[in-house]
Amino acid sequence: MNPDAATIAAGAPIEVDLTPIAEGQDIKVFWRGKPIYISHRTKKQIQEAQSVALSSLPDPQPDSARVKAGHDQWLVVIGICTHLGCIPIAHEGNYDGFFCPCHGSQYDSSGRIRQGPAPANLAVPPYTFVSDTKIQIG
Amino acid sequence: MSGPSDFQPTNPALKWIERRLPIFGLIHSSFVAxxxxxxxxxWWTFGAILSMMLALQILTGVILAMHYTPHADFAFKSVELIVRxxxxGWLLRNMHACGASMFFFxxxxxxxxxxxxxxxxxPREVLWILGVIIYLLMMATGFMGYVLPWGQMSFWGATVITNLFSAIPYFGESIVTLLWGGYAVGNPTLNRFFSLHYLLPFVIAxxxxLHVWALHVAGQNNPAGVEMKTEKDSVPFTPHATIKDMFGVSCFLIFYSWFIFYMPNYLGDADNYIPANPGVTPAHIVPEWYYLPFYAxxxxxxxxxxGVACMFGAIIILAFLPWLDNARTRSSKYRPLAKQFFWIFVVVCIGLGYLGSQPPEGIYVIAGRILTVCYFAYFLIVLPLLSRIETPRPVPNSIADDVLAKSKGKVATAASVMLALVVAGGLFAGSTQTAKAEEGGDAPPAQKWSFSGPFGTYDRGSLQRGLKVYKEVCAACHGLSYVAFRNLADPGGPGYSPAQASAFASEYKIxxxxxxxxxxxxxxGRAADYFPSPFPNEQAARAANGGAAPPDLSxxxxxxxxxRGFPRFVIDFFSQYQEQGPDYVDAILQGFEDKVPxxxxxxxxxxxxxxxxxxxIKMPKPLSDGQVTFDDGSPATVAQYAHDVTTFLMWAAEPHMEARKRLGMQVFAFLIIFAGLMYFTKKKVWADAH
Incomplete structure (x- = not known):
């Protein structure tokens, strides 16, 4: 009952062009049936994400571990709440990040859990920068 | 109790079979003697009611499966086509969907x-544990059945529930992948749920x-909680219990029919009429009412x-009940303290159900925590403690004594049972209604609709005018893809002739x-064609409308x-108010204001x-006075347009409503007469037993 060959093949890596995403905006792409948020973070968001004290986080992780070095402005996370799998809404909640409408979990501008029942940060999918304006997810 | 039967058929053919397979003896000893x-x-007739519900669910389910397509792209549509x-098909679907609720009720x-x-x-511990297993199987079956229509609540319910298993340490993620058959809830998930949903009812059966077998070994419990000792304590199953069960079943069918024919959507969620969309989570994900206490x-x-452990624990704990409650007296009738705590527990369960339907914030979370503690305290503290400290009242010597003691005051029983049934049903079931999303919008004013109430029918003139408004205004952006031109000539519709419907169709390019x-x-176009959609796909619709795709209006x-809020949803149950949708649509069409407050x-x-x-709202004000001219002299005002087009859209959503209400009347008349006959037959049969 595990995924069949066709399903696995359809889950191959995808490339995403980042040029159309303006600062402060984000897009949602689908990979393996999961929504992936790609956010072009503002200076304020980056600063907020970096300045928070790690000890105050339920799932401590520095912002630098969640973005690629040299590409601080790009946050790529799987948009699936780590509680029970709903899709959080971007640009909502008290932390300039994501808010899950199902059970009220709130994530910050680095996709880290700050408040609510979710146990972990939003997952970062495997991805690499092919060029400065293009990433490959998977 | 059901030892070898001495039953001997007289018919030679039956005799021949009986000697080789003593099946008639088995039936005779189990259900007659x-x-x-x-x-x-x-309260003891609910065993028979449940057997009937299981049979009905399997029967309607098998027929529905003949018409259903278990594929993510077609499932939603195939369910709609069953209904249309x-x-x-509308009857089968309503029976099956409401039947699930009735089954749980x-x-x-x-x-x-x-x-x-x-x-x-x-000696009924195994009987009870088998019951808990049936209940668990029912929950699994009910959940997977709810996924099959593949609406928004189906999809997101499936997502939330399957994700529960990801909480299990080490194996969680692989179990979830196994349930999904992919990387997320999708077509493989729907396929396997359909397969299991077909399988599990037979496992339940x-x-x-086994449950009935165990019952017939231990014998039935009874309100006095003392075992049967002599002949005088018992009556034969047939005719006494049979006829009593028939009366109970027919009363239950009346209650059930109220939903099937008059409020088929009362227990459901409006969001499930929106096709599943993996990219959008509904504002409140609410399970069906029968899971709400556990969800809370x-x-x-x-x-x-x-959280997940407690939720499952809340069900599993039932299996340990025989050992948590050690009291020797069975019936709470003779346990003054246990009786009070029982009713408190009932209130706690209903309270949890209500909280489960509310958004998870503020006071609701705190109240949920208190009631969760109460729920577990009942099993883990109250029952074990009571069995040590409580002094029960003396129990009667025998069942016969019990019957003699209370032969008066018996008349009210049936009436009070029915009343309790209806009130509890309305309250408990209706709590799901409160979960409808309403963020920051005013409640739409209630309108007068020709189709409301048990005798409601569509106003033909209004349907025809509404069709004109749809065609000239709404159709520019909104599809109506589940409605075919031929439907315009269907009975209970706008009342056109087949020729008129064909002529109407031929004006369209298909x-x-x-x-x-x-x-x-x-x-x-031909009569068999469906209304063409204005955009070839959702992306085109989105691109042409500033990012918001105009929804299909079918x-x-x-x-x-x-x-609706409390207590209105309770009143709605009795007044058969079902017009939230039309009220909302009408209000939206008239709710545009140039001046932003x-x-x-x-x-x-x-x-x-x-x-x-x-x-x-992304939609600009669609209607203005004088925009559409009517031939029948109705006023060309926005209010009139909105009313007519809403009536038309209600028909588009529920084309068989008139047939449903008509058949409902006939079924009600039949059931009430049947229940009456059963009641008087039962009185006659039991005349010597009381």
Whole structure:
């Protein structure tokens, strides 16, 4: 009952062009049936994400571990709440990040859990920068 | 109790079979001669009611499966086509969907009855545990069945519930992948759920056989909680219990029919009339009402693993009940303290159900935590403690004594049972209604609709005018893809002739093909064609409308709702108010205001609408006075347009409503007469037993 060959093949890596995403905006792409948020973070968001004290986080992780070095402005996370799998809404909640409408979990501008029942940060999918304006997810 | 039967058929053919397979003897000893306590009350008829519900669910389910397509792209549509095109498909679907609720309603009463009268105590522990297994199987079956229509709540319910298993340490993620058959809930998930949903009812039927077998070994418990000792304590199953069960079943069918024929969507969620969309989570994900108490327990615990563990624990704990409650007296009738705590426990369960339907914030979370503690305290503290400290009142010597003692005051029983049934049903079931999303929109004013109430019919003139408004205004952006031109000539519709419907169709250009050259071509519409959608796909619709795709209107009158709140949803149950959708649609069409009130900011490209949740709607004001001219002299005003087009859209969403209400009347007349006959027959049969 595990995924069949066709399903696995359809889950191959995808490339995403980042040029159309303006600062402060984000897009949602689908990979393996999961929504992936790609956010072009503002200076304020980056600063907020970096300045928070790690000890105050339920799932401590520095912002630098969640973005690629040299590409601080790009946050790529799987948009699936780590509680029970709903899709959080971007640009909502008290932390300039994501808010899950199902059970009220709130994530910050680095996709880290700050408040609510979710146990972990939003997952970062495997991805690499092919060029400065293009990433490959998977 | 059901030892070898001495039953001997007289018919030679039956005799021949009986010697080789003593099946008639088995039936005779189990359902005819089987001694049943003579003091059973109507709470004991729920066993028979549940057997009937299981049979009905399997029967309607098998027929529905003949018309259903278990594929993510077609499932939603195939369910809609069952309702619209299959002969009595609307009846089958309503029976099956409401039947699930009724099944759970009956099983909860059955379980509470067991709890109150101590039916789980020695020697009926295995009987009780088999019941808990049936209940677990029912929950799994019900959940997977709810996924099959593949609406928004189906999809997101499936996502949330399957994700529960990800809380299990180490194996969680691989179990979830196994359930999904992919990387997320999708087509493989739907396929396997369909397969399991077809399988599990037969597993339930198998466990029910064991349940009944165990019952017939231990014998039935009874309100006095003392075992049968002599002949005088019992009556034969047939005719006494049979006829009593028939009366109970027919009363239950009346209750059930109220939903099937008059409020088929009362127990459902409007969001499930929106096709599943993996990219959008509904504002409130609410399970069906029968899972709400457990959902409330899940949400009240801030830790994921602990929450899931408590939720399952709340069910599993039932299996240990025989050992948690050591009291020797079975029936709570003779246990003054246990009786009070039982009723407190019932209130706690209903309270949890209500909280499960509310958004998880503020006071609701705190109340949920308190009630969760109460729920577990009942099993883990109250029952073990009571069995040590409580002094029970003396129990009667025998069942016969019990019957003699209370032969007066018996008349009110049936009436009070029915009343309790209806009130509890309305309260408990209706709590789901309160969960409808209504963020920041005013409640739409209630309108007068020709189709409301038990005798409501569509106003033909209004339908025809509404069709004109749809065609000239709405159709520019909104599809109506589940409605075919032929439907315009269907009975209970706008009342056109088949020729008129064909003529109407021929005004449309329909894309067909490929032809012999392999090219697509356009041809005039035929009666069998469906209303063409204005955009080829959702992306095109989105791009042409500033990012917001205009929804298809086929089901809009059922896919929109608003919060009714307590106590209105209880009143709605009795008044058969089902028009939240039309009220909302009508209000939206009339709710546009040029002047934005102070304190509300409307983004660029949006418009202010008083009744739209959040007030910022992407649709510009669609209707203005004088825009459409009517031939029948009706006023050319926005109010009239909105009323007519809403009536039309209600018909588009529920084309067989008139047939449903008509058949409902006939079924009600039949059931009431039948129940009356059963009641008087039962009185006659039992005349010597009391």
């Amino acid at each position: 089987y001694p049943t306590p003579r003091n059973l009350n109507y 095109d299959v002969n009595y 009956a099983v909860y009463i059955h379980m509470f009855r067991g709890l109150y009268y101590g039916s789980y105590k020695e 198998g466990v029910v056989v 327990i899940l949400r009240s615990i801030p830790n994921k693993l602990a 894309k067909d093909g490929p032809n012999d050259q392999g090219e697509m071509f356009e041809r005039p 089901l809009i009158a059922k896919a929109r709702s608003y919060k 102070a304190g509300v900011t409307i983004p660029e490209g949006s418009y202010y609408n008083k009744y739209f949740p959040g007030h910022a």
